[in-house]
Amino acid sequence: MSDPNYIFEPKRKDIKNEVHKTASQIPQYSIEYVKSLFPIFSWIGRYNTTWFIGDLIAGITIGLVVIPQSMAYAKVASLPVQYGLYSSFIGVTVYCLFATSKDMTIGPTAVVSLLMGQTLSTILKENKDYSNTRIAATFSLLTGLIILLIGLLRIGYIVRIVSNPVIAGFTTGSAINISISQVAGLLGITGVNTRDPTYLVLGNTLGNLGHSTIDASVGLTCLLLLYTIKFGMLYLSDRFPNAKRIFFITSTLRNFLVIVIYTLIAYLLNIGKSTNPLNILKTVPSGLNDVGARELNSEILGICGPYLPGICIVLILEHIAIAKSFGRINDYKVDASQECIAIGVTNVIGSFFGAYPATGSFSRSAIKAKSGVRTPLAGIFSGILVILALYALTPAFYYIPNASLSVEIGIYVSVGFSLVITLFRLSRPRFEILGRIAVASFNGLTSNKYAYVPLKAPFDDAQSPPSGILIFRLDRTFTYLNTDYVEDKIINYIKENTRRVTELPKSANELPWNQARNVYDEKITPNSELPLLKAIIFDFSAVHIVDSTAVQTLVDAKKAIKTYSGSDVEYHFANIHNESIQRSLIIAGFGSADQKASLIDIGTNTAENNDLESKSQETKISSEIKKSEEISEVVVDNSDTTTISKRNKFFHINLEEAVIAATNGTW
Structure with missing residues (x-):
């Protein structure tokens, strides 16, 4: 029986024989090389x-x-x-x-x-x-x-x-x-x-x-x-x-x-x-x-x-x-x-x-x-x-x-x-906010499948995501040609549709010099009635190129959103078919979750805010986190459980999986 510890050692080549063999074949190689030229x-x-x-x-x-x-x-x-x-x-x-x-x-x-x-x-x-x-x-x-x-x-x-x-x-x-x-x-x-x-x-x-x-x-x-x-x-x-x-x-x-x-x-x-x-x-x-x-x-x-x-x-x-x-x-x-x-x-x-x-x-x-x-x-x-x-x-x-x-x-x-x-289209790609519609039933059976569609005509009956969840879809490449346009679209939509959590001026007189009074009356005050931003889902199904400028733009947008929202937000990515894109996003800091149990709105003085603040003070994170390679849970006193996915759980094979992860399966 052979020794199980035996290690195969390849036979060394005889350099002299190899040189001699190569030299003997030079005429043949020369003829083949000349033939290959024509x-x-x-x-x-x-x-x-x-x-x-x-x-x-x-x-x-x-x-x-x-x-x-x-x-x-x-x-x-x-x-x-x-x-x-x-x-x-x-x-x-x-x-x-x-x-x-x-x-x-x-x-x-x-x-x-x-x-x-x-x-x-x-x-x-x-x-x-x-x-x-x-x-x-x-x-x-x-x-x-x-x-x-x-x-x-x-x-x-x-x-x-x-x-x-x-x-x-x-x-x-x-x-x-x-x-x-x-x-x-x-x-x-x-x-x-x-x-x-x-x-x-x-x-x-x-x-x-x-x-x-x-x-x-x-x-x-x-x-x-x-x-x-x-x-x-x-x-x-x-x-x-x-x-x-x-x-x-x-x-x-x-x-x-x-x-x-x-x-x-x-x-x-x-x-x-x-x-x-x-x-x-x-x-x-x-x-x-x-x-x-x-x-x-x-x-x-x-x-x-x-x-x-x-x-x-x-x-x-x-x-x-x-x-x-x-x-x-x-x-x-x-x-x-x-x-x-x-x-x-x-x-x-x-x-x-x-x-x-x-x-x-x-x-x-x-x-x-x-x-x-x-x-x-x-x-x-x-x-x-x-x-x-x-x-x-x-x-x-x-x-x-x-x-x-x-x-x-x-x-x-x-x-x-x-x-x-073409350059105009590349610099201003189609940017859509998605909701979903149920796939039609068949033979009297109710379908539990959904199609994700833009929240605009002709999909007027599309269902919007749960409060605080946003789904964005980019079309074409995401490169230096369109990063400013995409960043503006993301941030502007967030500011118009979610609550500002950072501290706000108490009166219009305290506004910065470059903001008009109507900003306070028309935008800031009603903002307190909007939902808190919890998670953003990006559908990259149509994106096959992401350059370094685009990745940096997402990082900058993340910082701006954190400043606006007062806390980190979960970022989920779906339908990334290019491994290098996912790797670039991970290196840039995406793929980690905010482990705070709640968001504190410090910009308004509503009853809802006071309630959130009191809850946050009573919140205690359990000392034991389930040892799992897939999911870790943060348990809160008020019986709410915030599920936080690890890095690999923020990149999803399809949009449905991303939605389930971002909403904890509640949508």
Whole structure:
């Protein structure tokens, strides 16, 4: 029989043998590593006609979208429009070799273009020796090399150190900035520096509304036509579902169609005139005219160096966030390191064609996914269209109205408004005070189940909680964006619906200087008739994020409530599904109960108060507390028993359990 005290001791590895084994496998590992750099070889051998048709349709669709869009983005980046085409051509063509996402489209994006424009504006104020195109291409080369190195070292996971709120905040701010900066171009207003701070751009635009030109008619009607096509196609898709795909493609190509229509209008207006009444794009160089290696020296490295970390972070985060999103939707895995290689190679090669930094585009990727793309090879067909446009369509670009290109970015005005509305909703979440209604009986059996509903219409018959018990429900996240609003809601409701227990002025003349006399007459005196606050229940069923500011706000609110109520109040939390939220609340001091048997109202001189005070003086807490891991009881002389839950009994799996704990099962 084996010794029961025997302790297993793992066998030590022979370091020499391990080193020798690893060294012998280096050639095999090297081959596998090189193969992993080109995921295309794992599926290209199975390429078939079905895939080809899907890729062809998606590729052509994206090509028609990316041509006007990339030209507009180049204007945002303070670059000639052809540089947007250079960037998009390289992005859609090269990406397929390294892609782990079939839906992604690399090219100019609104956020990167805005960042590039602001960076170039700052640099060129102090450095006149280099052109904006030269600096932009240098940024493409340097950021590409850095991101490529991250990918080759397989450390793409470092993007996790930046939180989603940071990404969302940057994207939100950028979208709003873009929308405001393009309003001037949309209205044909000249002389407004769109690189100024947002508030200046907005102020200067509004101040120059009287100087709007005929281009405003182009911009506004373009915008109207874009939305007419969009919503018109949605309506027709619902009305004629058999032709849904045709309407989808038409809606997708609405930007391209609008550009074509207004280019034709500008051309017709120019017939017989020496100058065009509209502000048009004019000459766009044909072909790829800026091909060549970027010369690097210590001076230009010093100029670009300080801006590289920020641009690299934006390029990586925007791309990988989008790629992973589509990977989850379409059920495939995205390799962050491999995607870094794709971004890096795209930007390095792009720099030799005069391109500026490019990354994944959400809007074009969404269109590509909905167009039925099958493989990353669809980008080749988009690239062919872009190169055809550069060599064959540049004469037609001459007549494109600048206002119509502003609409391409001006469409972000609606995005900006949507983001403002979203921020408003986040900053002022729905905050409800709950009661309950009995669940309807079934087959003559009376139900003892209850549903907790807001104490407002349409639940006019809802039963309010027992005296001194309040139930609050928060909607959405509870973060720094809405903490002040939520705190005000909680404290104001408590002051309006429960009794003030702390000492009050004996007359209105003793009120603080910042309180009007009517506060005493209308609020303070009737307050003595309200119930004492005993417990607050928070329903967190809709709350999935609670940050440190929110926790501190609850702590501050607890102190304010204690000052108002004269004693600690029980705080119960229900439906917390995130363990970290509960842990944060416990660390902040929630989860302990007030062990006083009664509350003493020292602010009024009512008979009820005198009775409470006399009872409190006679109260004696028994020396023995039941030894229980679940509940401890405090026994009082007057035969009342106050049940106080331990820490784990203040966090409840559902609202019903919280109500039973807070009311001792009396409701």
